[in-house]
Amino acid sequence: MSAEVEAYHPGLEGVIAGETAICCVEQDRLLYRGYDVGDLARHASFEECAFLLLHGELPTAPELALFKKQIDGERELPGAVVEVLRAIPRQAPMMDVLRTGVSLCGNFSSAKSQGASNLLTRAVRVLAAVPSLIAVRLRILAGKPLLEPRPGLSHAAQFIYMAFGREATALEEKILNLTLVLYAEHEYNASTFAARVCTSTLSGLHSSVVAAIGTLKGPLHGGANEAALHLIDQFRSGPDARAWVEEALEKKVKIMGFGHRVYRNGDHRAFILEPYVDELAKARGEPWRAEVYHAIKQTVWDKKKIHPNVDYPCGLVYYFLGFPPDIFTALFVMARVSGWCAHIIEQHENNRLIRPRSRYTGPAPRAYVALAAR
Ligand SMILES: CC(C)(COP(=O)(O)OP(=O)(O)OC[C@H]1O[C@@H](n2cnc3c(N)ncnc32)[C@H](O)[C@@H]1OP(=O)(O)O)[C@@H](O)C(=O)NCCC(=O)NCCS
Numbered sequence: 112m113s114a115e116v117e118a119y120h121p122g123l124e125g126v127i128a129g130e131t132a133i134c135c136v137e138q139d140r141l142l143y144r145g146y147d148v149g150d151l152a153r154h155a156s157f158e159e160c161a162f163l164l165l166h167g168e169l170p171t172a173p174e175l176a177l178f179k180k181q182i183d184g185e186r187e188l189p190g191a192v193v194e195v196l197r198a199i200p201r202q203a204p205m206m207d208v209l210r211t212g213v214s215l216c217g218n219f220s221s222a223k224s225q226g227a228s229n230l231l232t233r234a235v236r237v238l239a240a241v242p243s244l245i246a247v248r249l250r251i252l253a254g255k256p257l258l259e260p261r262p263g264l265s266h267a268a269q270f271i272y273m274a275f276g277r278e279a280t281a282l283e284e285k286i287l288n289l290t291l292v293l294y295a296e297h298e299y300n301a302s303t304f305a306a307r308v309c310t311s312t313l314s315g316l317h318s319s320v321v322a323a324i325g326t327l328k329g330p331l332h333g334g335a336n337e338a339a340l341h342l343i344d345q346f347r348s349g350p351d352a353r354a355w356v357e358e359a360l361e362k363k364v365k366i367m368g369f370g371h372r373v374y375r376n377g378d379h380r381a382f383i384l385e386p387y388v389d390e391l392a393k394a395r396g397e398p399w400r401a402e403v404y405h406a407i408k409q410t411v412w413d414k415k416k417i418h419p420n421v422d423y424p425c426g427l428v429y430y431f432l433g434f435p436p437d438i439f440t441a442l443f444v445m446a447r448v449s450g451w452c453a454h455i456i457e458q459h460e461n462n463r464l465i466r467p468r469s470r471y472t473g474p475a476p477r478a479y480v481a482l483a484a485r
Pocket residue numbers: 122330331332333335363364365366367368369370371372373415417420421422
């Protein structure tokens with residue numbers, strides 16, 4: 112057997128597919144540019160975190176003010192993009208709308224070359240465009256007038272304002288900001304890898320982000336937060352949830368929001384977010400939802416010794432914040448686009464075409480058979 116064939120790892124499990132200075136994912140730590148995600152979650156705004164990912168260092172106060180101003184300057188969508196958002200059929204999933212919206216926005220981005228500063232300009236544009244695309248689409252679906260962005264609001268509060276036409280409460284802003292920080296970056300996950308593969312062909316930033324959005328949509332990746340909420344939403348008591356999950360696990364059904372390719376002792380981000388499940392369930396007067404949450408978690412642990420990943424608490428937290436489930440994965444994009452863009456820039460800076468090999472499992476060589484003889 113050749114060394115190439117022996118080195119095959121299904122799903123690329125355990126394969127080091129590249130180097131990165133952006134993020135370190137290990138069993139006992141998760142670092143963005145060297146900073147612990149717990150510290151960032153406690154202290155940093157999403158904008159600080161996005162600056163850190165894109166530039167490699169935390170911003171000074173003037174740098175942060177300028178960065179926020181640049182994002183605010185790019186929030187308004189071109190009229191033609193809004194028209195397309197109106198034309199997309201109502202039943203289209205938000206992730207598909209976002210994929211189309213980002214792609215369309217790319218045609219309005221005048222930065223032509225792919226040099227480092229132009230990539231940063233494009234990164235800011237796409238960072239600003241994503242929440243606007245989600246918010247405008249929500250307003251269109253609700254039959255409500257579109258709202259001008261309000262410069263000066265945080266990224267989280269701006270989204271809540273543009274989507275729902277009201278000021279975010281301090282708790283909403285804090286928790287949405289927290290989830291954006293937790294979702295911002297995660298090394299060579301499937302969507303980031305897709306973005307890097309696309310970038311490695313020297314395609315443009317918007318193409319790479321579109322590839323990443325398509326990849327994130329699936330329930331084995333970012334789509335798990337919405338799927339986890341639908342699972343929790345099926346039950347009204349802990350014992351009901353437990354009985355269903357036991358039976359499902361017997362049948363080898365995958366429980367959404369559980370398991371992770373890398374983490375074996377639990378997902379750092381889930382531990383950080385979980386306390387808000389109980390706090391919000393209490394605040395919203397729906398304690399039974401927290402009971403169902405814990406019953407499912409305990410059953411999966413008892414039966415399979417598998418921990419929840421970040422998507423499990425996040426689905427319920429977004430539900431408690433009043434967000435429609437169809438936008439949960441799109442909110443993941445709103446955060447992760449910062450990490451994707453950092454990886455696109457890093458890939459460009461030290462590019463080599465990503466082109467692995469496959470193991471051939473088809474027929475042995477055989478003679479062509481003329482059409483008339485088949
Ligand atoms: C994330 C995920 C795709 C990682 O998959 P993976 O590394 O390929 O792991 P595998 O699918 O090989 O799973 C290994 C074992 O754990 C089980 N397992 C993993 N995740 C599971 C889940 N969510 N529910 C039930 N069993 C699970 C598998 O069935 C398998 O069990 P077996 O050895 O008895 O057959 C997988 O855990 C999953 O599908 N989770 C649900 C979707 C999700 O939450 N995705 C978000 C990830 S952040």
